[in-house]
Amino acid sequence: MPETSVLEGIQPGLTTTQAPFIEQAKASGQLYIHQPYEPYSEENHEAWRRLYSRLAPRWERYANEHFLKGIESLCLDPQRVPRLTEVNRFLNPLTGFQAKPVSGYVPAFLFFDCLRNREFPTTITIRRSDHLDYLPEPDIFHDIAGHVPMHTDKNFAEALVRFGECAHTAADLVSGIRDEETRIHCLTSIIKAMARFFWFTVEFGLMRGKDGLKVYGSGLLSSYGEIAHAIDAPEVQRYPIQLEWAVNQGFEIDHYQPLLFIVDSFDHLFSLVDQLEKWMRAGKLNNVAPGEPDVNEADLKSFLRA
Numbered sequence: 001m002p003e004t005s006v007l008e009g010i011q012p013g014l015t016t017t018q019a020p021f022i023e024q025a026k027a028s029g030q031l032y033i034h035q036p037y038e039p040y041s042e043e044n045h046e047a048w049r050r051l052y053s054r055l056a057p058r059w060e061r062y063a064n065e066h067f068l069k070g071i072e073s074l075c076l077d078p079q080r081v082p083r084l085t086e087v088n089r090f091l092n093p094l095t096g097f098q099a100k101p102v103s104g105y106v107p108a109f110l111f112f113d114c115l116r117n118r119e120f121p122t123t124i125t126i127r128r129s130d131h132l133d134y135l136p137e138p139d140i141f142h143d144i145a146g147h148v149p150m151h152t153d154k155n156f157a158e159a160l161v162r163f164g165e166c167a168h169t170a171a172d173l174v175s176g177i178r179d180e181e182t183r184i185h186c187l188t189s190i191i192k193a194m195a196r197f198f199w200f201t202v203e204f205g206l207m208r209g210k211d212g213l214k215v216y217g218s219g220l221l222s223s224y225g226e227i228a229h230a231i232d233a234p235e236v237q238r239y240p241i242q243l244e245w246a247v248n249q250g251f252e253i254d255h256y257q258p259l260l261f262i263v264d265s266f267d268h269l270f271s272l273v274d275q276l277e278k279w280m281r282a283g284k285l286n287n288v289a290p291g292e293p294d295v296n297e298a299d300l301k302s303f304l305r306a
């Protein structure tokens with residue numbers, strides 16, 4: 001049999017890692033872009049359709065009530081990749097948040113600073129329709145169906161903004177450290193602590209509600225397999241969140257999470273962010289446990305140039 005690629009002859013569209021539009025934007029150094037809609041191929045819409053229809057019943061069962069209310073108020077079309085301008089038309093009046101299209105990785109300080117400004121850096125590409133399950137990069141399904149519905153909730157939105165403000169506190173604090181080696185050491189540790197906090201709350205958080213444990217983390221909300229695993233699998237460790245644990249706990253991104261943390265409410269989440277900032281000011285985040293995640297050069301520079 002002749003060997004033929006499944007994608008041969010199919011437009012690259014705006015598929016993850018294969019989109020010429022994104023490659024051009026990156027080549028010309030554009031991080032903040034617009035979302036062109038015409039390039040989306042039928043295969044791209046098919047990927048959205050399949051992802052959405054598989055997850056919808058699982059959201060009903062596993063997602064927290066704020067997400068369910070949020071996704072309804074965004075009026076997403078289950079059949080077609082969303083237009084960010086449309087999403088923002090519904091989102092913005094609720095909390096002031098908006099989805100802001102980006103060409104790829106946003107260095108840590110810039111990412112957090114966007115949150116402070118109620119902007120959410122949003123990927124516009126979508127995974128291949130024959131690779132729905134695992135994808136190391138974010139895509140528009142993860143960002144719009146996983147994150148953005150949470151931004152419709154006032155309390156959650158305030159916690160995110162507060163988290164964004166912590167990045168400014170961090171930049172101010174380290175700019176006062178004269179010795180360069182100490183400055184880089186402390187900054188690396190603070191960024192690690194912030195990334196871990198974000199991971200164990202915004203990306204993989206669980207919340208206790210009147211109907212038991214529910215999911216509010218976007219990494220779980222956008223994963224067909226893991227949303228159920230997070231709640232049902234007996235081997236997953238689920239504990240009430242303790243800040244001292246979360247900021248010192250490494251994580252790996254290439255398998256289902258073995259350890260998840262529970263908050264009581266988004267007011268609780270907000271108070272944890274407050275605490276995080278207090279600890280930062282007290283120097284308690286200057287030496288968190290080594291390990292994942294890696295802090296790269298671009299992350300460090302983004303803070304040092306802030």
Ligand SMILES: [Fe+2]
Pocket residue numbers: 138142147203218219
């Ligand atoms: Fe995410």
